[in-house]
Amino acid sequence: MTRVAAPPVDAELAQLREENRKLRKINAALIDRVERSSDMAGSAFSMFETAITLEAMVRERTTELEDALGRLATANADLAQAHASADAAQVRLRDAIASINEGFVLFDAEDRLVLFNDAYLGFWPEIADQVREGLLFEDVARLAAAHRRPLGAALAPDRWVSDRLARHSVADGGHVQALADGRWIQINELRTSEGGIVGIYTDITEVKAEDARNRALELAERNLTLQSTLDNLSEGVCLFDAQGRIAAWNDALQHLLGLPDDWIQDGADHAALLHWCRDRMAMDDRGCLDWRGDRPGDPVQALVAAGHRHFELRSTTLDRGGQVIGFTEVTDMLRAQATLQETAETLERRVADRTTELRAEVAERREIESQLRDAKTAAEKANLSKTSFLAAASHDLLQPLNAARLFVAALGDRRLALPTRALVNQTSTALDSVEDLLEALLEISRLDAGAIQPEISDFRLDMLLGTLRVEFAPLARASGLTLDMASDALWVRSDIRLVRRILQNFLSNALRYTQQGSVRVDCAADAQTIRVSVTDTGPGIAADKQALVFEEFRRFDTRAGGKGLGLAIVKRASDMLGHRLTLESTPGRGSTFAIELPAGEAAASPDKGPDSVTRDRSMRGLNILVIDNERAIQTGMRTLLGGWGCSVLTAGGYEDAIALFEPGGAPDIVLIDYHLNDGETGDVTLDRLRAHFALPVPAVMISADRGKELKARLDAGGTPLLNKPVKPAQLRALLRTMLK
Structure with missing residues (x-):
């Protein structure tokens, strides 16, 4: 509820009261003097004349006093009416401000809070009970940053406050601000005639969402048109953007090069295609496949061999960055030419020398046998390379899937509209399907490679x-x-x-x-x-x-x-x-x-004692430190764990982690990724943290590495291991178990 201070007491009222007090005092003094004085000269007439004069003066003063009191009464009536009008105007103003949907806030010339409505407080529910009249705008901004309410304040609170104060001091229009709960607000600030600032806060979340949907629809239509065009081509075509990422391709490319059905999910980019062509297909592209997407140049064309197959390659750079590569197989054409030439030579050799023909046939058979052996060796190497690649790439494959699962789980914990919840459930189901497929592929690769x-x-x-x-x-x-x-x-x-x-x-x-x-x-x-x-x-x-x-x-x-x-x-x-x-x-x-x-030999089964049943403890208020070099994983963990009532701090490594705590402070539990930046590993970082805190802080290691060596090393240190992608229910159960 807003308040308006009452105006000061009228100075005229105080002055009239003071004059009235002085007149009464003078009147009393004169009357007392007349009553007590004696006519030293014995003149009674002089005393009578003096009394008459004094009476006239008193009557005049009394009349003036009555006029002053009348004016005072009129002034008081005017003042009361003015107060009533001001109160009514204030009530109407409060009602009008409270009735609008947008957040309204008014600061005076000293940047102190004068007036606001409930819609304004709705944007800052965590600090609503601390917002009051007279509070400086800077204090309001720092309160919001301290509670990580604006999205920008979640990563750099001080910088966000500095930028917000600078924009507020200008107050020349509107800007858009993202909140941590996913909403978007448009803030319009203008200066008043008295030097204050009035702000209007409007929720534009739906507008943002609609704009994103329209852009996605437009992009999908363009991609569909491009894909239809590519699919009608007989040659294999692929398009890479300026960063070397795959942007478009057609089925002919996948068929000609023998690419697997899930090659896109395995992180397809220019480097991956180059690796496939040169290492898997043994293609001598003569540099035609080299990356040229970051510099302009003329198209490059070459006729190259890949084992027994031949391709005509054409590489073209795009003006805005990126590269288009086309593959046309000419094996049958060259083979037909070679067959005709070979037939002519064979006829000539048969006519000329039957012995030479026989030797040529023997040599050809040996060459074919040699090529078959080479092909078999290449196939075995290719299979081993595929297995090694899948096993080695598991970390990079599971990182984005892990982040996506954390975000979906955090969304599932929120109160959502039914259509939105249905989309979240469908997304979770799709992630489960991707995870099952990826787990199966990795397990097959580990079985093939002998890693299990x-x-x-x-x-x-x-x-x-x-x-x-x-x-x-x-x-x-x-x-x-x-x-x-x-x-x-x-x-x-x-x-x-x-x-x-x-x-x-x-x-x-x-x-x-x-x-x-x-x-x-x-x-x-x-x-x-x-x-x-x-x-x-x-x-x-x-x-x-x-x-x-x-x-x-x-x-x-x-x-x-x-x-x-x-x-x-x-x-x-x-x-x-x-x-x-x-x-x-x-x-x-x-x-x-x-x-x-x-059949096996029977052995005694260990009994579980009564001490194995312990009392669970709530996770609300639990201080958790998350260490991961991926910002998406940090954000997902903060959102998921925050939804469970935990207090979450995130860091990218050891130095970032220790900077979050005052001397003597330490987290309750550490969730740490095994592979960090610059070769830093989670187990070494965890040992350094425990030495720094001088406490055996409980920890959970998270990694896409499913090797037995890592698990055995962590088991020896008493550190549990969760494999990526992390299942929220599994993480929650493990945290509750550690709190027992």
């Missing part, structure tokens, strides 16, 4: 099946299926992680492809092996297709979803373990996938 080595031990099969029952029972109920699992206390000898992965894929496929009925897990034991089978009542698999289901990207019923990689992982894992896989299926009656595991 079995760890053989004896374990109880029924306990493993119990965890799988807990995992898949909700999915079965949601699909209206019955899930039955064996519970015999059987011991097997194998790698528990790989066996769990195999059975997970069996169950996942069975539940995905079964529309009604049941899914059953049975165990059959003999003297040396235990056969674990998963039987469903799904559509079944035809006999001629059963051998193909264990290949990558094989899906015979696309309506059920999936990526066609689960059974490929099963095949590789079972081959590594040396376990026999079987498949029995009848179309229309269901399928049974089974694996035979060696």
